[in-house]
Amino acid sequence: MIEESDELIVRAARALSGMPPTKAGAVARVLMAVRANQARPLPFWKRAMRRFDETSVSAKAAGLLMAASLVIGFFARGTVGNARDSFAGGSELSGPALQSIANMPAESRPVPVAVAVELANAKTVAVVGDFNGWDPSVTPMQRVGKDGPWSATVLAKPGRHTYAFMVDGATLVADPRAPRAKSSDFDGDASVMMVRTP
Amino acid sequence: MSNFIRWTARLLGVAAIASAPQFVGAQEARLLAIRDDATRDFVRQFVEAARVRGTPTEPLVSRALEGVAFKADRKRIEQAMAALEKRLRRSRDLLGAKATADEVAAGADALAADVPAGMIQEMKKLAPQRQITVELGVLTELVAKGISPKVAAERIKELMARGATGAQLTELNAAVQQDVALGIKPVAALELRGRGVMSLLPPPASVNSAQRR
Numbered sequence: 001m002i003e004e005s006d007e008l009i010v011r012a013a014r015a016l017s018g019m020p021p022t023k024a025g026a027v028a029r030v031l032m033a034v035r036a037n038q039a040r041p042l043p044f045w046k047r048a049m050r051r052f053d054e055t056s057v058s059a060k061a062a063g064l065l066m067a068a069s070l071v072i073g074f075f076a077r078g079t080v081g082n083a084r085d086s087f088a089g090g091s092e093l094s095g096p097a098l099q100s101i102a103n104m105p106a107e108s109r110p111v112p113v114a115v116a117v118e119l120a121n122a123k124t125v126a127v128v129g130d131f132n133g134w135d136p137s138v139t140p141m142q143r144v145g146k147d148g149p150w151s152a153t154v155l156a157k158p159g160r161h162t163y164a165f166m167v168d169g170a171t172l173v174a175d176p177r178a179p180r181a182k183s184s185d186f187d188g189d190a191s192v193m194m195v196r197t198p
Numbered sequence: 199m200s201n202f203i204r205w206t207a208r209l210l211g212v213a214a215i216a217s218a219p220q221f222v223g224a225q226e227a228r229l230l231a232i233r234d235d236a237t238r239d240f241v242r243q244f245v246e247a248a249r250v251r252g253t254p255t256e257p258l259v260s261r262a263l264e265g266v267a268f269k270a271d272r273k274r275i276e277q278a279m280a281a282l283e284k285r286l287r288r289s290r291d292l293l294g295a296k297a298t299a300d301e302v303a304a305g306a307d308a309l310a311a312d313v314p315a316g317m318i319q320e321m322k323k324l325a326p327q328r329q330i331t332v333e334l335g336v337l338t339e340l341v342a343k344g345i346s347p348k349v350a351a352e353r354i355k356e357l358m359a360r361g362a363t364g365a366q367l368t369e370l371n372a373a374v375q376q377d378v379a380l381g382i383k384p385v386a387a388l389e390l391r392g393r394g395v396m397s398l399l400p401p402p403a404s405v406n407s408a409q410r411r
Binding site for chain 2: 105107108128130133134135136157158159160162164166172179181182185186187188190192194195196197
């Protein structure tokens with residue numbers, strides 16, 4: 001198939017013609033080393049990798065798909081994995097999460113609740129409460145305009161919820177416009193939100 | 199190209215194996231927010247023991263995480279969880295085995311607000327086929343405003359018996375809240391607003407016939 005007149009072939013042949021002749025002893029040593037290497041059993045991880053490489057394309061594709069779904073599931077677990085976690089506002093809800101919410105009975109179906117607070121000197125504000133596991137990373141609040149109030153929307157089930165605002169990642173502040181939660185369990189102020197049935 | 203696919207597959211496989219423990223329990227993953235190892239171990243064991251006893255675990259995890267948010271020490275978190283678990287078990291006994299976790303948690307909050315156990319049981323008897331999470335929440339809030347638990351529970355029961363919905367009771371609570379902020383006494387506000395809601399409800403005869411249907 002390859003024509004000898006091909007310029008590349010001619011150049012390669014010219015370059016190889018200048019190489020020294022091979023020694024028979026050296027060739028034997030190389031062959032013995034290769035044979036010894038073949039006789040030694042491969043470690044487990046190398047065998048597993050080799051077996052993976054030998055599998056058919058469809059099996060590989062299935063494995064890849066499974067691994068990819070696990071990885072995607074891992075990163076999306078906050079929105080899909082746990083229904084209760086996914087009710088926190090501020091995070092995008094995926095189709096399955098929305099479907100699971102839609103299938104719930106009205107009396108336990110989470111509803112969006114807007115929260116806002118005026119904290120002029122705050123650099124960051126997040127709403128934390130029993131609806132988002134008191135986790136400040138779940139529902140960060142956005143400032144309305146340059147110096148306006150902070151606002152966010154949370155998804156909470158109908159009923160009574162306690163919450164507070166995490167200011168600059170360190171201080172918890174109660175909502176001045178909501179009733180205080182009467183709790184002697186911990187020092188600090190929390191507020192109460194009553195969520196009505198949709 | 200095939201090398202690229204091969205190595206991508208290997209990387210994905212390793213990532214999948216590394217992430218597998220996360221699927222064991224989202225609740226477990228949330229406990230990682232508790233930085234102190236001893237506290238986290240205590241919470242994990244406590245929650246597991248509660249699960250074995252059939253107590254709803256979500257309110258316990260939430261209370262522990264609330265303690266972390268409020269920078270409470272381990273002893274405080276332990277005390278809060280132990281007290282809550284006791285109330286949750288009592289609440290479950292009062293509301294029955296079919297009560298949902300949210301309902302049981304709402305009952306536990308009502309108990310914490312000193313609502314008599316018998317009142318919670320009577321409220322559930324008025325609505326045995328549905329959740330009374332909102333009703334219990336409103337009751338807890340009315341008591342928190344300074345209304346005696348007995349008076350508040352009687353009023354809520356009366357409204358429930360006439361067919362008041364959870365939404366109507368939530369509005370009642372909001373209206374009482376506004377009145378109290380304007381300086382009206384909580385009991386007077388409840389009386390006034392309670393009558394307002396009652397006027398919107400169907401007469402007792404039609405409620406009874408509707409229930410029979």
